[in-house]
Amino acid sequence: MDIPAGHDLNADQIAYWNGPGGQHWTERQQVQDALLAPVSDILIDRATPRAGERIVDVGCGCGATTIAFAQKVGPTGHVYGIDVSAPMLARARQIAPAGMPVDFALADATVYPFVSASFDLMVSRFGVMFFAEPAVSFFNMRRALRPSGRLAFVCWREPRDNPWLMLPLQAAYQYVPKLPQLGPEDPGPFSFASEQRVQRILSEAGFSGIEMERCDLSLDVATGRGLDAAVETALEIGPASRALEGQPPDLRAAAANSIRQALTPFAKGQAVPLPASLWIVTARAS
Numbered sequence: 001m002d003i004p005a006g007h008d009l010n011a012d013q014i015a016y017w018n019g020p021g022g023q024h025w026t027e028r029q030q031v032q033d034a035l036l037a038p039v040s041d042i043l044i045d046r047a048t049p050r051a052g053e054r055i056v057d058v059g060c061g062c063g064a065t066t067i068a069f070a071q072k073v074g075p076t077g078h079v080y081g082i083d084v085s086a087p088m089l090a091r092a093r094q095i096a097p098a099g100m101p102v103d104f105a106l107a108d109a110t111v112y113p114f115v116s117a118s119f120d121l122m123v124s125r126f127g128v129m130f131f132a133e134p135a136v137s138f139f140n141m142r143r144a145l146r147p148s149g150r151l152a153f154v155c156w157r158e159p160r161d162n163p164w165l166m167l168p169l170q171a172a173y174q175y176v177p178k179l180p181q182l183g184p185e186d187p188g189p190f191s192f193a194s195e196q197r198v199q200r201i202l203s204e205a206g207f208s209g210i211e212m213e214r215c216d217l218s219l220d221v222a223t224g225r226g227l228d229a230a231v232e233t234a235l236e237i238g239p240a241s242r243a244l245e246g247q248p249p250d251l252r253a254a255a256a257n258s259i260r261q262a263l264t265p266f267a268k269g270q271a272v273p274l275p276a277s278l279w280i281v282t283a284r285a286s
Contacts, residue, residue, distance in 0.1 A: 002086050002106055003015075003018055003086065004084050004086075004106045004107050004108055005107075005108070005111070006084060006107075006108030006110065006111060007108055007110040007111050007131075007132065007133070007136070007137075009132030009133060010084070010108055010110060010130075010131060010132050010187075012187075013084065013130045013131075013132075013187055014084045014108065017083075017084050017085035017088070018084070018085055018086055018087065020245065021085075022085035022086070022087045022088050023087055024236050024237055024241065025061060025062065025085075025088055025237065026062060026085075026087040026088050026090070026091045027236075028233075028236060028237060029062040029064075029088075029091050029095070031223055031229075031233065032062075032237065033062070033064040034223045034224075035219060035220065035221065035223050035233070036064075036125065036126075036219075038217055038219065039125060039126075039154055039217075039219075039278065040064060040065055040068055040125055042154065042215060042217075042280060043065065043123060043125055043152060043153070043154050043280070044065075044068060044069065044072065046152050046213070046280050046282060047069075047121060047123050047150070047152035047282075048150075049069050049072040049073055049077075049121060049123075050072075050073070050077075050120075051072075051073055051074045051076060051077060052073060052074065052076040052077045053073050053077045053120040053121055054073075054077060054078050054079075054080070054118065054119045054120050054121075055069050055073060055077070055078070055079045055080070055119060055120065055121045055122070055123060056079075056080045056081075056082060056114075056119045056121075056122050056123070056141075056144055057069060057079055057080065057081045057082070057123050057124065057127075058082055058109050058122060058123070058124040058127050058128055058141060058153075059082075059083055059109075059124050059125075059126065059127015059128060059130070060081030060082060060083050060089075060092060060104065060124075060127065061083055061085065061088045061092070061125075061127065062088045062091040062092050062095070063081055063088075063089075063091065063092025063093075063095060063096055063102075063104065064125075065123065065125045066079050066081035066092065066096070066102055066104070067079075067095070067096055067097070067100065067102065069123060070096075070100050070101050070102045071100075073101065074101075075101060077101055078101045078102070078103070079101065079102045079103075080102070080103050080104075080105065080119070081102060081103070081104045081105070082104070082105045082107050082109055082112060083104070083105075083106065083107075083127070084106070084107070084108050085106075086106055089104050089106050092104050109131075109137055109140065109141050110131055110133070110136060110137040110140055111140065112140070114140070114141070114143060114144035115144065116143050116144070117143075117144075117145065117146045117147065117149075118144055118146070119144050119145050119146065119149060120145075120146060120149055120150065121145075121149065121150045121151075121152065122141060122144065122145055122149065122150070122151045122152075122153075123151075123152050123153060124153035124154070125153070125154055126154060126155065126156070126189070127153070128153055128155065128192070129155050129156070129187065129188065129189060129190070129191045129192045130187045130188065130191075131187060132187055134191075134192075134201045134205075135200075135201045135204040135205050137205075138201060138202060138204075138205035138206075138207070139204070139205040139206060141205075142205050142206045142207060142285050145285040146285070147285065148284050148285060149284065149285045150282070150283075150284055150285075151202075151207060151281070151282065151283045151284065151285070152280070152281070152282045153281050154215075154278050154279065154280055154281070155192035155193075155198070155278060155279050155281065156189050156190050156192070156193060156276075156277070156278055156279075157190075157193050157214065157277040157278055157279055158190065158193045158277075159190050159193075161216075161275070161276075161277035162190075162275070162276050162277055163274050163275050163276075164219045164221055164274035164275065164276045165189070165238050165239055165240075165276075166239070167262050167263070167274060168234035168238065168239075168240035168259045168262065168263070169238070169239040169240045169243060170262070171240070171255070171258040171259045171261070171262040172234075172240045172243050172244055172255040172258065172259060173243065174254075174255070174258050175251050175254045175255045175258060176243050176244060176247050176251055176255060177243075178243070179239065179242060179243050184197075185197065189239075192279065192281075193279075195212050195279070198210075198212060198279065198281060199212070202281075202283050206285065206286045207283040207284065207285060207286060208283065208284055208285075208286045209282075209283055209284045210281070210282075210283040211281070211282050211283070212279050212280070212281050213279070213280040213282075214277065214278075214279065215277070215278050215279070215280050216275065216276070216277045217275075217276055217277075217278075218273040218274065218275060218276065219273065219274060219276045220271045220272060220273045220274075221233050221234065221263070221272050221273075221274055222267075222270060222271055222272040224270050224271055225270060226267075226270045226272075227260065227263060227264065227267050227272060230263050230267075230272035231256055231259050231260050231263065234259050234263075235252070235255075235256055235259070240255075240259065
């Protein structure tokens with residue numbers, strides 16, 4: 001498997017997304033795309049892609065947002081998806097319709113030699129919270145935007161505002177050790193939860209007109225497939241999955257039962273909707 005060259009401090013993240021993390025997401029691509037479809041719709045709405053534009057999708061994963069943006073820019077536009085995960089990009093190339101104006105690059109956006117001033121819009125769905133030195137990463141990415149080029153991404157708010165991720169984790173903790181405590185600025189899903197930090201990072205990287213809109217929504221962790229599917233999601237993706245990685249079968253089974261009990265009160269027919277909260281971040285290249 002190809003591993004992209006990257007910033008030295010991003011090595012752990014590159015290893016993870018080319019290991020169990022990337023493999024889990026690739027295997028569950030259809031389910032995860034369905035789960036996060038409401039988020040993708042919000043991102044596209046706020047990013048306002050236009051026909052003929054050139055867009056770069058950072059942390060594009062299995063390509064759902066890359067493909068969605070390509071449908072908006074049409075045949076005269078182009079979308080370039082970039083990610084560090086070889087297995088996820090392999091799936092992206094597999095599912096992208098033939099003839100669609102998309103390309104994908106296996107690379108770390110922190111050090112990737114973007115062609116200067118070559119894109120109208122930079123977007124990301126949860127792909128920018130894992131950089132070790134995000135101001136450095138965003139500085140490099142900003143150079144890819146044309147003067148007054150636009151930036152739009154979504155990132156998670158505080159863990160307490162995201163029960164869809166934290167409820168299964170707390171249930172799993174009844175049986176397995178807690179994950180190592182991350183600092184508020186350590187790379188991870190919640191590293192952009194602080195509005196002040198995001199504002200500082202983007203300002204240092206040369207962006208202006210920075211706006212952050214809180215968006216609260218509900219995510220169906222069962223994706224319409226019932227309680228068993230909701231438990232399966234928690235076991236395979238997200239912080240509960242990380243806590244259970246490598247644990248013996250008896251502990252995993254006990255944790256799964258605990259997660260089921262925690263999710264049962266939220267079940268509504270075949271759906272299991274849980275609260276989620278994110279930031280919609282928009283800015284312009286200075």
